Amino acid sequence: MTEDPGTARVITLLVVDDHPVVRDGLRGMFASAPGFEVLGEAADGVTAVELTARLDPDVVLMDLRMPGGGGVAAIAELIRLGARSRVLVLTTYDTESDTLPAIEAGATGYLLKDAPREELLTAVRAAADGRTVLSPAVASRLVSRVRTPAAPAREPLSVREREVLRLVARGTSNREIAAELFISEATVKTHLTHVFAKLGAKDRAAAVATAYERGILG
Missing domain, CATH: 3.40.50.2300 (Response regulator)
Structure with missing residues (x-):
C-alpha cells in the first residue's frame, strides 16, 4: 500500500x-x-x-x-x-x-x-x-x-581525561571540576563518559578504582 x-x-x-x-x-x-x-x-x-x-x-x-x-x-x-x-x-x-x-x-x-x-x-x-x-x-x-567485552587493550586516557579523573578521585563535583579546568560542566561529563568507556567502568567509583588498579592514578 x-x-x-x-x-x-x-x-x-x-x-x-x-x-x-x-x-x-x-x-x-x-x-x-x-x-x-x-x-x-x-x-x-x-x-x-x-x-x-x-x-x-x-x-x-x-x-x-x-x-x-x-x-x-x-x-x-x-x-x-x-x-x-x-x-x-x-x-x-x-x-x-x-x-x-x-x-x-x-x-x-x-x-x-x-x-x-x-x-x-x-x-x-x-x-x-x-x-x-x-x-x-x-x-x-x-x-x-x-x-570481546573484556579485551585488555583499551585506548589510553588523554591528558585532559586524566586531569578530570584525578579530580574525581579527590571527590570533586562536576561543577567544581569545570571551574578548576575552565571548561563547561557538559564537557566534564563528556570526558567522564569517555573515561568510563575506556576503563570499562559504569560509574565514578569504579573508574577511580580501576585507574588505581592499572596504575593510571598513583
Missing part, C-alpha cells in the same frame, strides 16, 4: 554541528528532498538540548565534538528529559571512544559524514521510525566489542 504524496508524513529535524558550512549543506540537502523540514540549527550540545525541548523535532542530527558542549552529554541529557526526538549521530569520528559512549548514551543511530546523500536520507527516515541505523564501520566495532 503506497502513501498518498499529499498526506505523506513530513519528518522534522534539528541540525547540530559547530561548523556553519556543514549546517548550511545539510539544511540545503533536506530542503531539496521531499518529506523533510529543518526546524532549526544549533552549534553546540547545550543549545541543541534547549532547541529540542522547544521545537520537538522528530530527529536530531547530532555532531559529537563541539566547543561549548559535546554531543554525548547532549544525548544523555535529552534521554534524561524524556525527549521524544530520536538522535542520529552524524560525525567524522568512528573511534571506539566516540562510538560506544554515543550509543550507550541513547543515540538511535550513528553515521559518518562521508555517507552518501541517499544513505543519510534513508537513515533519517529509519531513525524517525525508531529503528537503529549504524554505518558499516561502526557496526563492526560494536560487534567486535560484544565478542
